[in-house]
Amino acid sequence: MDVLLDNLGTFAEGVATTVELTTLSFLGALAISLVIVTFRVSPVRPLRLFGTAYVEVFQNVPLLLWILFFVFGLPKLGIRFELFTTAVLAVAMYSAAYYAEALRTGINTVAAGQAEAARALGLGFGQSLRWVVLPQALRSVVQPLGNLTVMLLMNTALAAGAGLVELSTAANRVNLVEAEPILIFSGAAVVYALLALLITTATRLLERRLVIHR
Amino acid sequence: MNVLFDEPGPRARRRIRVATVVSVLAGALLVALAVRQFAINGELDWKKWAPYTQWPNWRYLLTALGQTLLAAGLSAGLGGLAGLLLAVARVSRNVVVSGFARAYMETVRVIPAVLLIYVVLFVLPSLGLDLPLLWKLVVPLAVSSSAQFGEIFRAGILSLDRGQGEAAAALGLNNGQAMRLVILPQALRRVVPSLVSQTGGVLKDTSLGFFVSYAELLFSGKVLIGYYQNQLLIQTYLVIGAIYFTANYALSRFARWLERRGNSNRPPLGHYPGHR
Numbered sequence: 475m476d477v478l479l480d481n482l483g484t485f486a487e488g489v490a491t492t493v494e495l496t497t498l499s500f501l502g503a504l505a506i507s508l509v510i511v512t513f514r515v516s517p518v519r520p521l522r523l524f525g526t527a528y529v530e531v532f533q534n535v536p537l538l539l540w541i542l543f544f545v546f547g548l549p550k551l552g553i554r555f556e557l558f559t560t561a562v563l564a565v566a567m568y569s570a571a572y573y574a575e576a577l578r579t580g581i582n583t584v585a586a587g588q589a590e591a592a593r594a595l596g597l598g599f600g601q602s603l604r605w606v607v608l609p610q611a612l613r614s615v616v617q618p619l620g621n622l623t624v625m626l627l628m629n630t631a632l633a634a635g636a637g638l639v640e641l642s643t644a645a646n647r648v649n650l651v652e653a654e655p656i657l658i659f660s661g662a663a664v665v666y667a668l669l670a671l672l673i674t675t676a677t678r679l680l681e682r683r684l685v686i687h688r
Numbered sequence: 689m690n691v692l693f694d695e696p697g698p699r700a701r702r703r704i705r706v707a708t709v710v711s712v713l714a715g716a717l718l719v720a721l722a723v724r725q726f727a728i729n730g731e732l733d734w735k736k737w738a739p740y741t742q743w744p745n746w747r748y749l750l751t752a753l754g755q756t757l758l759a760a761g762l763s764a765g766l767g768g769l770a771g772l773l774l775a776v777a778r779v780s781r782n783v784v785v786s787g788f789a790r791a792y793m794e795t796v797r798v799i800p801a802v803l804l805i806y807v808v809l810f811v812l813p814s815l816g817l818d819l820p821l822l823w824k825l826v827v828p829l830a831v832s833s834s835a836q837f838g839e840i841f842r843a844g845i846l847s848l849d850r851g852q853g854e855a856a857a858a859l860g861l862n863n864g865q866a867m868r869l870v871i872l873p874q875a876l877r878r879v880v881p882s883l884v885s886q887t888g889g890v891l892k893d894t895s896l897g898f899f900v901s902y903a904e905l906l907f908s909g910k911v912l913i914g915y916y917q918n919q920l921l922i923q924t925y926l927v928i929g930a931i932y933f934t935a936n937y938a939l940s941r942f943a944r945w946l947e948r949r950g951n952s953n954r955p956p957l958g959h960y961p962g963h964r
Contacts, residue, residue, distance in 0.1 A: 517696065518707040520715060534888070534936035535929045536895035539906055543925045550922050551725045624798065631800035635898055642802045646810075655810040663799045670798035 478661050481648040488644025489665055495561060495630045495640055496669070500623055502566030507573035512603060514578055525574070532571035538632045540564045545636040561633040569626045576618045580611030613684040620677025624670045641665060731922050739920060740927055745912065752908035753931055759822060759904055760891040763829035764837075767890065768883065770830065771837025776867060778838065779845055789838070796835040804828035805899050824900045833890050840886060844879035845871055881950060884943035888936050895932075905931060 478485065513525035532540070544564040545557060555563065584607050592602035612619075631642040639647070645662035649655050696704060726732050739745050777789035805828045808819060819827060848871060856866035897904035903911075909928040913921050 516707075517700075517704050518711055520708055520711040524711075524715065530937065531933065534892075534933045534940065536892040536906065536932060538895045538898060539925065539929055539932065542906075543922075543929070547922050547925055550729060551731060552729050553725070628798070628800040631802040632896075634802055642800060642806065645803070646806055649806070649810055653814075655807070655814055659803060659807050659811060663803055666800060666803065667795070667798040 477648070477652045477654045477657055481652065484644050484648055485641075485661070485665075488639060488641040488662075491558075491639060491644075492627070492630055492641040493669070495558070495565065495633060495638075496623075496627045498562045499565035499569060499626055499630065502562060503569035503573050503626065506566060506570035507577055508608070510570060510574040511577040511581065514574065515581060515603070517599065529571045529574055532568050533575075537565070537568045537629055538635050540568050541632055541636050557636065557638055561630075561636060561638050565626065565629060565633070569622065569629070572622050572625070573619065576615045576622060577608075577611055579618070580615035581607055583614050584610045610686060613686055616677060616681040616684055620674060620681075623673050623677070627666070627669055627673065726922075736920060736923055739916065740923060748912065749905070749908060749927065749931065752903055752905045753935070755902070755908075756891070756894050756897075756904040757935075759825050759829070759894045759897060759902065760887065762822075762826045763833060763894065764887040764890040766826065766830035767833030768837045768887075770834035771839075772841050774834060774838035775841030775845060776872075778842055781863065793835040793838050796832060799832070801828055801832040801893055801896055802899065804832055805896055809900060821900065821902050825894065825897045825902045825904070829890060829893050829896070833886065833893070836886055836889070837883070840879050840882045841875065843882075844875035847878060848874055878950070881943045881947035884946060885940055888939040888943070891936055891939065892932070 510525050510528050513521040514529075516522060516525075541561060541564045544560045548554070548560070588606055588610065589602055592606040597605065630640055633640055634643040634646070637643075641662055645658050649658045652658065723732075730736070774789045774793060777785045778793070780786045780789075805824070808824050808828050812819065852870055852874065853866055856870040861869065894904050895906040898906045898910065901907060905928050909924050913924050916924075
């Protein structure tokens with residue numbers, strides 16, 4: 475245990491980075507996915523095509539490649555962000571494709587009568603989406619969104635490929651000094667598990683409050 | 689058209705037309721800005737693309753694609769096999785067996801693949817087990833995908849009608865026989881599309897070969913970028929991205945095709961095979 479306690483500082487920094495990266499990417503992914511899913515169900519064809527292309531392109535290319543391209547490629551095109559910001563951007567844009575697909579499934583579960591009722595009240599496309607369909611869609615996909623968020627947490631470890639010192643890199647660095655791999659990597663795994671537990675617990679609480687009994 | 693809007697009337701049609709024109713213009717503007725950004729930074733220069741008209745570079749990347757497919761095939765194969773065993777164990781009536789399978793799946797699900805790779809890179813050698821390069825990538829990927837494959841198989845088994853198991857029991861089959869002869873053959877057919885799309889996920893995960901220096905696509909791209917002194921970074925990542933996209937997109941279309949075919953082949957309710 476001494477190894478873990480002696481390097482508490484490095485570990486804490488790694489955990490903090492992972493938590494920040496996960497939180498910000500989650501918020502970014504949710505925002506982007508709402509836009510993308512709106513595009514995908516809109517009556518405007520070019521927007522639908524863009525939404526589909528976005529989802530396909532981001533889902534079919536590995537996240538690590540996106541991270542490397544954003545971190546090392548964008549500066550060559552004269553677009554510079556801080557390393558952390560770039561990692562958030564890459565993880566958020568990648569995860570948004572998955573969130574958008576989950577949301578679209580959710581929209582498909584909303585009964586047609588709901589949208590008809592919204593229209594009968596005189597609500598337009600945007601209004602019925604915002605006030606009637608999306609709230610119900612979101613509530614019915616709380617569980618899948620939770621699973622995707624656990625996946626997002628796991629995916630933040632890929633930022634190691636671009637040199638961001640998050641939890642997995644922190645563990646690796648401590649190990650290079652201390653050479654106690656079993657203890658150090660188990661410690662890191664426990665922290666990941668606890669963070670995932672936090673997400674699944676939050677998901678469960680949210681679901682219990684929001685689920686629609688049909 | 690979906691449930692969100694009716695057949696549009698004349699005013700809505702006009703609005704949709706305006707929105708179409710505006711979004712096409714916005715898209716064209718974005719593309720123009722991107723091309724300009726490439727141009728002013730010299731990334732469109734012919735000398736930066738010329739290497740990708742040469743066969744040796746392509747041969748190098750295609751070999752890497754082969755290595756990627758090999759690693760993905762092995763990882764998905766082993767992960768799938770382990771997943772099948774896990775799913776069967778998890779629905780077992782033996783509490784110890786199902787408890788173990790459940791604990792394994794829940795644990796693996798919350799450990800990033802990168803961490804598993806570090807374990808194979810650093811923990812196993814300290815225990816005297818130094819795997820060959822390919823297996824340093826395949827073993828962690830197989831472990832991390834086994835839980836996901838297990839969930840897919842389990843969902844397939846649980847999706848079957850209870851009556852299937854009861855009928856098997858009524859025929860005098862024991863649990864093992866019922867699983868092998870009645871449940872699994874049906875469950876497996878149902879989950880084939882999900883298995884194929886999960887394999888796409890494994891294919892993407894082989895990019896973690898980057899961490900173990902296994903010569904799959906992404907690591908080979910890094911080598912190629914280094915060889916050209918970082919001059920071709922953008923171009924190489926775009927080419928590699930296109931290769932990943934092609935391979936993975938083909939796989940996901942295949943999964944979707946299987947799903948459609950599976951749905952249309954399913955006999956209608958009340959249809960008893962054998963009583964045509």
